Amino acid sequence: xxxxxxxxxxxxxxxxxxxxxxxxxxxxxxxxxxxxxxxxxxxxxxxxxxxxxxxxxxxxxxxxxxxxxxxxxxxxxxxxxxxxxxxxxxxxxxxxxxxxxxxxxxxxxxxxxxxxxxxxxxxxxxxxxxxxxxxxxxxxxxxxxxxxxxxxxxxxxxxxxxxxxxxxxxxxxxxxxxxxxxxxxxxxxxxxxxxxxxxxxxxxxxxxxx
Amino acid sequence: xxxxxxxxxxxxxxxxxxxxxxxxxxxxxxxxxxxxxxxxxxxxxxxxxxxxxxxxxxxxxxxxxxxxxxxxxxxxxxxxxxxxxxxxxxxxxxxxxxxxxxxxxxxxxxxxxxxxxxxxxxxxxxxxxxxxxxxxxxxxxxxxxxxxxxxxxxxxxxxxxxxxxxxxxxxxxxxxxxxxxxxxxxxxxxxxxxxxxxxxxxxxxxxxxxxxxxxxxxxxxxxxxxxxxxxxxxxxxxxxxxxxxxxxxxxxxxxxxxxxxxxxxxxxxxxxxxxxxxxxxxxxxxxxxxxxxxxxxxxxxxxxxxxxxxxxxxxxxxxxxxxxxxxxxxxxxxxxxxxxxxxxxxxxxxxxxxxxxxxxxxxxxxxxxxxxxxxxxxxxxxxxxxxxxxxxxxxxx
Numbered sequence: 001x002x003x004x005x006x007x008x009x010x011x012x013x014x015x016x017x018x019x020x021x022x023x024x025x026x027x028x029x030x031x032x033x034x035x036x037x038x039x040x041x042x043x044x045x046x047x048x049x050x051x052x053x054x055x056x057x058x059x060x061x062x063x064x065x066x067x068x069x070x071x072x073x074x075x076x077x078x079x080x081x082x083x084x085x086x087x088x089x090x091x092x093x094x095x096x097x098x099x100x101x102x103x104x105x106x107x108x109x110x111x112x113x114x115x116x117x118x119x120x121x122x123x124x125x126x127x128x129x130x131x132x133x134x135x136x137x138x139x140x141x142x143x144x145x146x147x148x149x150x151x152x153x154x155x156x157x158x159x160x161x162x163x164x165x166x167x168x169x170x171x172x173x174x175x176x177x178x179x180x181x182x183x184x185x186x187x188x189x190x191x192x193x194x195x196x197x198x199x200x201x202x203x204x205x206x207x208x209x210x
Numbered sequence: 211x212x213x214x215x216x217x218x219x220x221x222x223x224x225x226x227x228x229x230x231x232x233x234x235x236x237x238x239x240x241x242x243x244x245x246x247x248x249x250x251x252x253x254x255x256x257x258x259x260x261x262x263x264x265x266x267x268x269x270x271x272x273x274x275x276x277x278x279x280x281x282x283x284x285x286x287x288x289x290x291x292x293x294x295x296x297x298x299x300x301x302x303x304x305x306x307x308x309x310x311x312x313x314x315x316x317x318x319x320x321x322x323x324x325x326x327x328x329x330x331x332x333x334x335x336x337x338x339x340x341x342x343x344x345x346x347x348x349x350x351x352x353x354x355x356x357x358x359x360x361x362x363x364x365x366x367x368x369x370x371x372x373x374x375x376x377x378x379x380x381x382x383x384x385x386x387x388x389x390x391x392x393x394x395x396x397x398x399x400x401x402x403x404x405x406x407x408x409x410x411x412x413x414x415x416x417x418x419x420x421x422x423x424x425x426x427x428x429x430x431x432x433x434x435x436x437x438x439x440x441x442x443x444x445x446x447x448x449x450x451x452x453x454x455x456x457x458x459x460x461x462x463x464x465x466x467x468x469x470x471x472x473x474x475x476x477x478x479x480x481x482x483x484x485x486x487x488x489x490x491x492x493x494x495x496x497x498x499x500x501x502x503x504x505x506x507x508x509x510x511x512x513x514x515x516x517x518x519x520x521x522x523x524x525x526x527x528x529x530x531x532x533x534x535x536x537x538x539x540x541x542x543x544x545x546x547x548x549x550x551x552x553x554x555x556x557x558x559x560x561x562x563x564x565x566x567x568x569x570x571x572x573x574x575x576x577x578x579x580x581x582x583x584x585x586x587x588x589x590x591x592x593x594x595x596x597x598x599x600x601x602x603x604x605x606x607x
Contacts, residue, residue, distance in 0.1 A: 188484060
């Protein structure tokens, strides 16, 4: 009787272990790559309960959501020799799990590998535009251009780059000081003008009431 | 309230499971972005628990007999009672394994084997225990805020609010974004906002912040300085909101931007003095204009009085002059009438009158042409003659 119980327990335990080893859950926000001794078997993009061969297949899971990539601040020289501090971000998602696994594997590596790609693309595109175009006239178009190019390059890493946007495009410190000087001069001129005008207004003959 | 019913069976087991979002819910794969963790536990649970334990101890002591019971529990506890406790614990665990609570500000998202299965409104709901079903409880009604630009005027600083305007100036902007999980569903894909928020976007807070920074700089870059500082606030807010919404919709982020609120839009600290100077000059101008007007109001009535007086005097003078002239004209006409009657006599008389008038006031020496042939020479110099005349009163005058 005791031996029977032990047997039953063992069978149940083994069954549980088998189930545990052969089933895995892919969440709604995940995708997975099944590897058989390191050999890619299938890419799973739909969520739910999935099966694998126990102890032989291993599963690599990846995020399916739109992920964040923040580039480092960098100095860019516009085509009119104006210098700009540019900070941009990208949003991407993993679309080719195998390529992603082979090339970068983790989000941190994406930051290290694709980040510089984006940065150089920003330098290239903004370097061909004037400061005025970057800040005012063609910002949207320039960002689209960068995103399109980065998206093309990102395919090699299994990424779809959804968007690249310039977070900041500001003047470096030294230039900012010059801008401040100019703004101050403008204001001083305005103040002087007001003071001069007030004299004119105050002493002008009023042709009213005659 | 659904949770008060839990007081009966499941306190000891449930307390822990509900509290630390990690328990049977398995937050694992989501990381920190997990929207809603466990809800707040009812405040009286601890109290109930403690009271329950006290009662248990009392019962135990009573059962164990007075003699040896004090130090060691369990030794004398009756078996049915232990069984009862175990069942109670089991029931508690089972309850928390099979049911979950959705607060009014939450929405329950049930996933079966990781796949989205159904959503539940607030209340108590059934679920299969982990790992079959998992529940996410995002706070869907909560309005969230993100403040951007709190770094203020620090050049190149973290979260700097400095940005370039379209006319090459720099402005310091601080603003707050009000956003929430979108209550609408995506018209293109049919996904609800909650689904997109949970399953489609990583790190929503960072995303909103970055999109906000980008959008604000884009809008500010297209405006010039003056409207930003003065009248253009409303438009700036609306434009940024629109641009942000457009970008987030493009990401299918399930985020709705309720409002953008510009807290401060100032010139950078370095130049704010100059702006104040302009304001001061404007004030000064107003003051001086006011003062001048006051002076004008004082002076004008007096001047007007003076003018009236002068005009009256002038009119008097005019009347007088005209009357005089009229009189003289009348006299002249009378003389003319006389002249017409006897021209020779009158002419002679006029001539003599005139001579009399002209010569009466002048120094004169009258010489008789016939008296001497030497002419005037003996008498020269004539003015000496006059002096001699004054000494000799018989002079010819």
